[in-house]
Amino acid sequence: xAYSFPEEVLEHVFSFLSSDKDRNAVSxxxxxxxxxxxxxxxxxxxxxxxxxxPEIVIxxxxxxRAVEIKGKPHFADFNLVPEEWGGYVYPWIVAMxxxxxxxxxxxxxxxVVTDESLELISKSFKNFKVLVLSSCEGFTTxxxxxxxxxxxxxxxLDLRESDVEDLSGHWLSHFPDNYTSLVSLNxxxxxxxxxFSALERLVARSxxxxxxxxxxxxxxxxxxxxxxxxxxxxxxxxxxxxxxIRSDILSNLAEAFSGCKQLKGLSGFWDVVPSYLPAMxxxxxxxxxxxxxxxxxxxxxxVKLVSQCKNLQRLWVLDYIEDSGLEALAASCKDLQxxxxxxxxxxxxxxxxxxxxxxxxSVSAGCPKLRSVLYFCRQMxxxxxxxxxxxxxxxxxxxxxxxxxxxxxxxxxxxxDTGFGAIVENCKQLRRLSLSGLLTDRVFKYIxxxxxxxxxxxxxxxxxxxxxxxxxxxxxxxxxxxxxxxxPFGDKALLANAAKLETMRSLWMxxxxxxxxxxxLLGQKMPRLNVEVIDERDPPDSRPESCPxxxxxxxxTVAGRRVDMPHFVYTMDEDAALRFS
Amino acid sequence: xxxxxxxxxxxxxxxxSLKTELTLALPGGGxxxxxxxxxKRGFSETVDLNLGTRSDDEASVVTQTHPPKAQVxxxxxxxxxxxxxxxxxxxxxxxxxxxxxxxxxDLETYSSYQELLSAFEDMFTCLTICxxxxxxxxxxxxxxxxxxxxxxxxxxxxxxxxxxxxxMFVESCKRLRLMxxxxxxxxxxxTSSSKGSSIN
Numbered sequence: 001x002a003y004s005f006p007e008e009v010l011e012h013v014f015s016f017l018s019s020d021k022d023r024n025a026v027s028x029x030x031x032x033x034x035x036x037x038x039x040x041x042x043x044x045x046x047x048x049x050x051x052x053x054p055e056i057v058i059x060x061x062x063x064x065r066a067v068e069i070k071g072k073p074h075f076a077d078f079n080l081v082p083e084e085w086g087g088y089v090y091p092w093i094v095a096m097x098x099x100x101x102x103x104x105x106x107x108x109x110x111x112v113v114t115d116e117s118l119e120l121i122s123k124s125f126k127n128f129k130v131l132v133l134s135s136c137e138g139f140t141t142x143x144x145x146x147x148x149x150x151x152x153x154x155x156x157l158d159l160r161e162s163d164v165e166d167l168s169g170h171w172l173s174h175f176p177d178n179y180t181s182l183v184s185l186n187x188x189x190x191x192x193x194x195x196f197s198a199l200e201r202l203v204a205r206s207x208x209x210x211x212x213x214x215x216x217x218x219x220x221x222x223x224x225x226x227x228x229x230x231x232x233x234x235x236x237x238x239x240x241x242x243x244x245i246r247s248d249i250l251s252n253l254a255e256a257f258s259g260c261k262q263l264k265g266l267s268g269f270w271d272v273v274p275s276y277l278p279a280m281x282x283x284x285x286x287x288x289x290x291x292x293x294x295x296x297x298x299x300x301x302x303v304k305l306v307s308q309c310k311n312l313q314r315l316w317v318l319d320y321i322e323d324s325g326l327e328a329l330a331a332s333c334k335d336l337q338x339x340x341x342x343x344x345x346x347x348x349x350x351x352x353x354x355x356x357x358x359x360x361x362s363v364s365a366g367c368p369k370l371r372s373v374l375y376f377c378r379q380m381x382x383x384x385x386x387x388x389x390x391x392x393x394x395x396x397x398x399x400x401x402x403x404x405x406x407x408x409x410x411x412x413x414x415x416x417d418t419g420f421g422a423i424v425e426n427c428k429q430l431r432r433l434s435l436s437g438l439l440t441d442r443v444f445k446y447i448x449x450x451x452x453x454x455x456x457x458x459x460x461x462x463x464x465x466x467x468x469x470x471x472x473x474x475x476x477x478x479x480x481x482x483x484x485x486x487x488p489f490g491d492k493a494l495l496a497n498a499a500k501l502e503t504m505r506s507l508w509m510x511x512x513x514x515x516x517x518x519x520x521l522l523g524q525k526m527p528r529l530n531v532e533v534i535d536e537r538d539p540p541d542s543r544p545e546s547c548p549x550x551x552x553x554x555x556x557t558v559a560g561r562r563v564d565m566p567h568f569v570y571t572m573d574e575d576a577a578l579r580f581s
Numbered sequence: 582x583x584x585x586x587x588x589x590x591x592x593x594x595x596x597x598s599l600k601t602e603l604t605l606a607l608p609g610g611g612x613x614x615x616x617x618x619x620x621k622r623g624f625s626e627t628v629d630l631n632l633g634t635r636s637d638d639e640a641s642v643v644t645q646t647h648p649p650k651a652q653v654x655x656x657x658x659x660x661x662x663x664x665x666x667x668x669x670x671x672x673x674x675x676x677x678x679x680x681x682x683x684x685x686x687d688l689e690t691y692s693s694y695q696e697l698l699s700a701f702e703d704m705f706t707c708l709t710i711c712x713x714x715x716x717x718x719x720x721x722x723x724x725x726x727x728x729x730x731x732x733x734x735x736x737x738x739x740x741x742x743x744x745x746x747x748x749m750f751v752e753s754c755k756r757l758r759l760m761x762x763x764x765x766x767x768x769x770x771x772t773s774s775s776k777g778s779s780i781n
Contacts, residue, residue: 077662078655135662161662189662193685216670217685240670271670294666344667346657376657403657434658460656485655 010036020045039063046070047505049087049111050530053559054095065104066130067096071111073508073553074458075483077135080510080551082536084566087111089136090120091564097124105130112136118143122150130156137163141171141190148174155208158186169194175202184211188237188268193217204229213237216270221249224256231259235289238268245275253279267291274301284308288335291316293342299325307332313369314338319355319376326359330366338372339363346376346403357384364391372397379410380437385419389426398423399434405461405486408438415439421446424454431478434458444468448475456481466493473497483508490548491518498526506555510534514552517545522554523572530557531572532565540570671751677705677728677759688751694743701730701759708759719759727762741765 014037017023027037043066044057057064071087089111096103103125113136121128128151133139141164147157148171172194175182182202187194196218203209209230218226218239227233243249253276257263263283272295287309292302293316302317303325312333319341321329329336341359345352357380364370370392380402389395409416416437424430424447431453435443439462447454448471455478463469470493472482482504490513501507501522516533519540523531533540534551561571671688684704691697698710701719709722719728730742734753742750742757 075655077660078658079661080655135660161660163662191687216666217672240672270666293663296667342663343657343659346659346664347652376659401657405653405656460658486653 007036011040014040048555050562051557054092058099064100068107070109075508086564089113090117093117093120107132108136109134112138114138115140115143119146122146127153129153132158133162135161140165141167145171145174156184159189160186162189166192173198180205182206183208186213187215188213190215211235214239216240224252227256233260234262235265240271241269242271242273258282265289269295272297277305289314303328311335316340318342318344319353320344322354323356323359327362330362336367337369340374343376351378361387364388371395374399376401378403381409381411382419386422389422393426395427396429397432400436402436406438417443424450429453432456435462440464441468444471448472451476453478459484461486463487466490469493473500480505486511488513491515501529501554502556508553510551513548515546516540516549519572524574530555533570536568673756675757678761693747728759729762729765731760732757
């Protein structure tokens, strides 16, 4: 039967589909739906830049307007991935500059971005609107100057947590005088001063500015003038929050803040002088997101501030808040959804603050909407974890870092298997989990049995044998990303579950017991996986095959092996098996 | 515990037709724990804990008090970005007599007076550090003007840079001024020394 539904109607229907999953499903229905869909897909998300090539993307999706690409594996954040491993965005920019002249958005995470790339972006896309560089590196303020100078329609420039080489603060002055479309600017990661008058003028001529995150070098005394020029701000990040204590500065700042009736998010707060915190009290009731994770102030000052934020949904804070502060948080902030507690002294041998498992238990008990947790602490117990699990069965992200590797339940000296077991058993929607403390293979059995929605799992210093890894790979149906360090997992579980790896984005294993021989075998037998051995010692074939590799990174790909590998990355494939035999 | 898990593992079939020359063995029998010469195997090798081989005694050993440890790479998992942001930061204004601009620098990024002098050279490109009779002096190479680095301390007094230990200087310095030598005559060093403007 001829299929005569007009294409235009189908295209219109498809235009309501924003999720990649839905669009991918649609494109599998039949050839004509595949064709129609691919011409109207506007947003592309590439979770691993080496899983596909720019050419393949462009060939299939010719009319893309927004691209999001991720590069290095997550453990690169903790210096486990050597410099020069890869993640270069330049080839993508070159290909897209030719194929997507109407491109509007580029969002990159953990990629190497050069000034050349930034300049090419600024000159290739006339309608360019959004640039987000999250944890990227490789560029300088000169690259930013190109963006400022050439992107006439820029709305968003967000450099969150990128490592930028600061050549000068003058890049900001490259925004032309008639440029008025700025909506969001995040320059919090920049080290040196920008020209303050240029910043003031930019803010003054940006009526649509909603997000402004300053860097540390902007002094507190300058804030009132800036804030007064942007009373419509929704998100604001201060610079260093300190000045000589003077009542005129305080009242000036308080008055400026009180003019921001739409403020919902606050961040910055380096070098906080507590006497200036009251300047913000007038806006606290509207605040939903508060990032105090650089604020080195003590619990009483933190509590005074936080307990005024009755509508708080997200709090990032240092462990200076202590158990008592978290109890106060639990009592005041009933809308809290996300809590991150960072360590003020992660490398100290002894605790410097009174923050224990109790703080987290209090918040889990008092905050009915809590579903995302990142918590660094120095002691944990199974009873606490069980309590947390029972309190919050709707938990989605649970990342616990007990600072001492292999620390047992401090009450019973047992492993924390049952505690984490309770987490996965009760929290049926759990999508992300990071484990720590003393853990045996048993915890992985619980995870494999119960964590059916788990997508990302991080494991360190845990387990007894390959059985642990096998439980995870064979049981976690939704697993996409698995990252493991310093665990006694070896060849058996990996090879027995080789097919599973094609259903995942990636697997990272460092300082484990996977042998070079097993890596070769895996690479040889699984052509649609890139099996990368990352080893900075002498080439792996200078040692017996049974020797473990330093690091292993396995990811599915339709692009074949990489062509930009440094000397310490070896791809295991059919050729490799011959080369290394 | 280990015997049960061993039996479970032996029942595994390889997925697909993946044949391997590796043999199954019970955990602890040497299958998974291959000797690790030269690999970064070892948290237990890098860290001064009394762990020895993996055993059920591990739990009790870990809870003994132990001396400060060597750091394990990437643990605890605090992002390097966050670690660098947490470092204390001390921005002070730097003025140069006769120049219209003020600059700022972060004293915490330097660990000695020598580094600070080099920073002046980088920041004010017309200035160079010269060795004159075994003393380092700051000079404007264009017109030969000599400068003396001075600072305002917590008490509001202007002192010559270089007379107190570095860390004490960082702690008490509120701002810097490169003063023309000719005007610096009145400044007495904090500790008595024969040559007023020398920097060690």
